[in-house]
Amino acid sequence: MTVEKIANRQLLFILFITRTVMPMSMLPVLAGGGNAMQDAWISMLIATGGNIILAAAIAGLGTKFPRLSIVEYSQRLLGGVAGRLVSLLPITVYFTVSAMEMRMYAEIINTAFLPRTPLIAIIGITMILATVGIISGIEVLGRTADFFALWIAIFLIISLLLPLPEICIENFQPVLARGLEPVISSALIPIAIGAQYLSIGMLLPHVMTPARGVSTALTAVIMSMTFTFLSTLVVIGKMSPFEGSQATFPLLTVFRTIETSEFLQRLEILLVLGWGLGIFISASIFLYCGVSALSHWFKTESYRPLVLPAVVIVVIISMLFEDIFQLRTFALTPEISVPLFLLPTIFVLAVLWGAYLIRKLLSRWSD
């Protein structure tokens, strides 16, 4: 069975888009459960370090088994049964992330733009797009990511440049006034979101040169964390951290307060359109990873028959959140997002790396 191929650059764009778009909209490091306030940018720096470690670990493991997905090489490392059990964790992460991102996007649109549209309609429409994308294959998704990366970058850069002249430096003071503890607890949330890098596990077999996977992943991490860091800076600077932490969608509110010119008003819709493009890529990729992982798990020849049932399941999961409060508690507080995302990721990585190193040691011993 020939494998579809995406270029390294396309993987870079995919990782960049998935990691940047959603966190930038809800800005969990500022509006989330941690209390960093004006020191949120320091949290971002810490989170960058954490994300680098996560991404390097996942990508590094993937490069050791170039043509195998995480499901397959976990079976190879840990044996059939244990490997399958362990690889269930990434599968749940994929589906949960996909569902949560779509729900967040639907909430943004419903709250800020189309108040009367039912959420199921928005989620359904995004799901249709994701389904079409997945059935077309990862190559098409890669090319779409190539195409959209330009547009998303333009939208993001515009949305970051426009508020820049109006930043007050005083909003950043007093620096580290509340101590390091809220900073670190706020930093845990972006690191937990770094569980998204598990998608590398499923995408790396499709890449042209898997050996360069680690550098691709690290470049993507740095690019996306730069953007999120800059958006944190902009939000803190333009609206004080008090306003920023109270807003549901901080960057959106910042964009609403900018007066671009006399006749061009309310340009926040451009930002949200950019997010929409990114959400499509993000939801499709995670859905693809989940479906592909399931097909490897069940050892089916192709993942396409599994798509429709998976889509329905994801839509149901995303509608399971009852209200925005549940969604925020789920996604933005360290108490829940860390055990939900970070711990499984660390567990999986620790187990797989451990098994890999033990096997290497054993094989070296026996030589």
Added chain:
Amino acid sequence: MKYPLLNFLSTKKANREIIVGVHKLKLMIAVGIIFCALLCCGGCWDRDEPEDQAFVVATGIDYHPDQELYEIIVQVADPGALVAEGGSGETPSFAVFSAKGHTPFQAARDLALHSTREPFFAHSELFAISENTARHGLGPALDFFRRERQIRLTAVPFILEGDTSITQLFRTDIPLENYSAEGMTRQAEQGIMRRAVFPSRSLADTLMCSNLPGRDMLIGRVAVEKQTKEDKIGEEGEALRGTIKMEGAAAFKEDELVGWFDQSQIKGWGWIHEKIEAATVNIKCPAHDKHNIGLEIYEAQSDMKPVITIDENANRQYRIDLFIQADGRIQDQLCPTGYVWEGDLVNSLNQRLAQVIKNNIKDSFEHAQSLGTDVFGFGNCFYREKYREWKRIEADWVEIFQNDLRLNIEVDATVRRAGLIQEPWR
């Protein structure tokens, strides 16, 4: 597919999955189209025809303490009349509606009960807040502004002083304009901003200031000029004919109005917080100390620093060091002496200007102290730079501000230009 086998084998980069997937893709696209068709039939939930909406150009909030009800008054532009007659003639090109409710949000939604079209707030460039509401507390109104998605955060808020109700304000027939909201917006943006007589803050900035620790809000003040009997239109005087005066500001403690800053006191505040582009200052001429010289300050920068010293009795002394730097030019001169060459005369111009600015700020500060509101943000300065101290004095800041805070002002003012003539008219 006309060449299934051929395309399988010979097409570059193709493989079996893609071909099969294409069939499925077509199925999916068909499903997608069906879904979209259902969508169209089921409803476009948010679709509003523009003629079903009433475009609100100015919003006002009033509070009735006896009934404990908020009232929202809106001025709606009438597109037909605007376009057809250009606003001239007897029919006014706007309409004014109002509704009452327990919260501002409820009042806003109840507006639809009184008007034929659904109000749409996204074009409202002005927010008029009555004095009653300000005295009762702006909290509920500000909360409504922050939550509602239709509100334009770049709008200008102001407090309406005096006896005129907001309805009268909106019905005022201003010369040169079609409807008063348009006129007031233009007045606020073109004329008043940057002259340091009206705090030019958008709603967003006001909201931001209201949240900062150690800082109180300051919202501009608007009044309709004194009316004579002939200026009232209509039998009960619901409409007025006159001009609108925008100067001064209302000072708040937390979210309640406590007092007014008049024109010169606002200027004192403006030296510190306003982006000044056209402030006017009068000084007495250095030569005779009698005639007036009118200066226009076109640039000013300020910096403040908190200083805590401990005096002999081990008490803490709180002091704010202010540095102001101002540049101005001579615009009008009644003094017969010409200020032409560099020398002591011109230097004394600068010193007098600095002195005037200093006095201005000091007056303003004393007025704020008497009201007990820290509109200058001195407390915020302590919060930012001396956080640990702030944590201790936060609860007592109002008393410290009123009684103990000292202000040390240093002004570096320069008169840089003098217009197109050098010697004054004699």
Added chain:
Amino acid sequence: MSQRTEHIDRQVLSNNLQQNLEQIENLLGNSYDLVIRSFAVGGNNLQVAVLFISGLENNEAVENIISDLTIKFSPTSTDLKADSTSPSQIFQETQQKIIRNQELEPVDNLSLLFDQLFLGDTILLIDGINRGIICNTKQWELRSLEEPEAERVIRGPRDGFIEALPVNTSLLRRRIRTPNLWIESLEIGTVTKTKVAIAYIKGLAQEGLVNEVRTRLQEIEIDNVIESGVLEEMIEDTFFTPFPLMHRSERTDIAMSEILEGRVAILTDGTPFVLFAPTRLHDMLQGPDDYYEKFPVGSFIRLGRMLAFVLAIFLPAIYIATVNFHTELIPSTLLLGITAARQGVPFPVAMEVILMEIVFEMLREAGLRLPGMIGPAISIVGALILGEAAIQANLVSPAVVIVVAATGIASFVAPSFELNIATRIIRFCMIILGATLGLFGVQFGFILLTIHLCSLRSFGYPYLAPFAPLIIEDWKDSFIRAPWWWQKKRPHLEGGRDPVRTKRNKAQTPPSVLDDSDYDS
């Protein structure tokens, strides 16, 4: 009919001339344009017959053949032996010394004879020989070379392809004078037997591509090939798309540049439209003008064209979405004007736009079909009056008329007509989506359109290159038209075998030494 064709395929010539001639006349049904001229040759008065189709032949050449034969074999001729008058010897002599057609050896199969007869060749039949000699006497009535009407340019060569394949290939050959330009020919269509030629540069075009084109053409089984459009549909990658997967053109300079970039040109006899495989979306948006004008001018025009293309798809949808869902985006005064104009209009905005679009489409199609002077007049007058009257009758508001008119004009900016039709279809879908969910519906349509375009392949090459697989070095020819001295490389995917156009490419600099002596005198 196929039975007759099979029957004809089995027929061969016999040795008897009379029989042959009768057979041929019967098979052709005594067709009035079949001309048979019999004459006697040689001392023994051997009967020889010359057949041709009148109208296709060069009269002079036929006369020459006849006179050559009669002179050569006349008894008074000096270079013949007296006994060389048997049929086979005459046949030998004729074939080797008088008429030698390297391409076509004498044949006895009637269907091959008919193939060549209908192209304008003359068949020479000798009594006693069962093979016919085919002489090249083609002279066709052809259109003169003129600039194609549908693809006019301001600057560029003013000739285009015509309906005759030899002329077309000659145009190409004269312009690309490298021996590496290989032109292969095929015959497609069981009834029409149309000659189709593939032209490419050997060593530059990818071998796989050429093989693919050739195989696909060879696999076609169809009875008629009227136009290259039939071929296009038979060999394209997928039919499930409104976008054209093969570029076509009537212009010789476009054909030249496509071949030189590593593509394969497919020329069809009977139509001036030449197909090119593979193609990309933004090839449709390029016009020859861009390349001949200066670099800033060319880039500007090209950017304008791309903007117009995007507008042509999205403008009505964005208008509906903004007015219905996102009125906060419109400046207040404009919004009040639009609302005022809509007082009294009974339809919702979406209906207005669809109505005006339909009327505009009908006007456009009608204007295309009407002859000469009436066509453009009807379109212009119709559009003006209809628009004006519709506004007066309160059927539509003026803003909608402007939007629809601007869209119509923008859609004609793209030089490719087939893309025009595709954008029309997509524009309607976008209007419906925009009326349903506002700008998010438009975004949904945009994403769907992008996925569709990204999944398209033209002969295996991605359709959205250089945007979809991001090939930055090809961007020199996409948004802008980089100056010629900067375009060192050919397009990455098709020209990959020989990527370097030229090694030494520098812009001109002013001469370093000016001769000052001119100024002194």
